[in-house]
């Protein structure tokens with residue numbers, strides 16, 4: 001033996017329940033065109049095992065980046081691969097460097113010169129580097145396979161009423177609710193669209209306004225959707241988007257028994273939340289929301305928390321992240337998106353540096369309370385680092401918004417710009433045909449100026465189409481948040497590296513790798 005330390009490469013592959021720990025859905029938007037835990041895409045992400053004894057030459061991915069983790073470890077990440085973040089130690093880095101130029105495995109082994117008794121270990125590392133797409137056969141096309149959406153998502157606007165008056169809300173609220181007939185017609189139309197376009201699954205987001213204000217209708221509608229989806233052979237997923245002010249205990253029991261996920265908006269602790277989520281009367285709402293979260297947690301049905309960051313609450317975001325982690329709750333960080341209703345409230349606008357500070361402060365909290373689940377799908381606004389894709393969301397592709405009267409829109413931010421209705425039209429075709437000039441278009445990232453050559457293009461995808469269009473009047477250009485995104489992606493990879501070191505390294509050791 002040479003005495004050199006063992007080469008270590010740790011990835012999600014080392015976690016037996018890795019797919020369950022990847023949170024793909026921020027719940028806030030038409031997220032994303034991505035594989036779910038049990039989808040075939042998730043399993044297909046791995047490259048086939050390399051032939052280590054063949055004559056073929058292998059080379060490192062041209063775009064692989066490296067982020068320092070601690071004195072002994074780095075995170076490697078191939079932005080055009082599917083292997084995700086990979087933690088390597090110095091010895092594995094040294095061996096990886098053998099692939100700077102195309103080389104056979106035999107030559108790489110000789111160059112690495114690991115010394116006697118280490119053949120199995122180095123061959124295992126070679127196999128891993130190939131499987132995680134950090135190296136690839138010479139001449140291979142370095143472009144990720146981009147998945148087609150597998151889920152048709154529908155926003156069902158159960159009511160246009162709300163008991164809160166959040167200043168950043170884009171809705172003109174009224175007391176109008178969705179009727180039973182409209183709800184059923186909406187479900188039928190979504191199922192027909194899904195069948196026509198070959199989607200195996202639909203996802204219903206029960207939303208508003210405050211959807212729980214009309215919860216009897218919601219529960220009845222879900223029963224109908226369940227029956228219709230089963231008859232059509234479609235998988236059904238459902239989420240209630242709620243302000244969390246009041247979810248009756250009986251409703252929580254139904255949500256749990258029906259596996260309807262719950263997303264609650266929580267923008268801070270105490271005054272930080274109240275500054276942007278007051279009741280109609282102006283009274284604070286934090287205490288009620290905190291109670292609802294406690295009830296859900298108490299019933300073993302912890303909600304997902306959606307945290308919207310504005311100029312008003314940015315400084316308090318690390319506190320709410322701490323609140324979530326202390327209760328073992330998943331959460332997502334979403335940037336405030338400007339809209340007509342919020343015009344005239346300049347303090348909601350955020351400064352670039354303040355937003356970066358809020359995010360990095362939150363990342364520090366996460367680093368100190370590392371959850372087992374990966375935060376890469378939910379702390380980067382519309383970006384994610386779980387799976388390459390070409391659009392930030394399903395708008396114009398596999399997302400429909402249906403208002404309380406059954407009218408169809410492309411994005412919930414544009415709910416008042418309706419295109420037709422569920423009684424006469426195929427909702428999916430309506431949103432797909434809405435490609436006219438003068439409206440936000442959800443273009444692939446490769447069609448956005450400034451993004452085409454960006455390292456992060458398949459992960460960031462250029463941000464929210466509606467927000468960029470509002471800010472710039474263009475759809476074919478990078479996000480106005482570009483500088484923020486570029487500042488936080490490497491830091492998010494660091495967080496993922498820490499998570500892998502904490503949870504995957506012991507799993508790898510227990511599995512007795514060579």
Ligand code: SF4
Pocket residue numbers: 445450451452454455456457458460461462463478479481482483485486
């Ligand atoms: S918005 Fe900026 S960070 Fe995102 S893909 Fe475009 S250039 Fe890259």
Ligand code: SF4
Pocket residue numbers: 028029030031337382392393394395411412413463464465466467
């Ligand atoms: S266009 Fe923007 S606001 Fe609309 S669903 Fe997509 S990311 Fe969300």
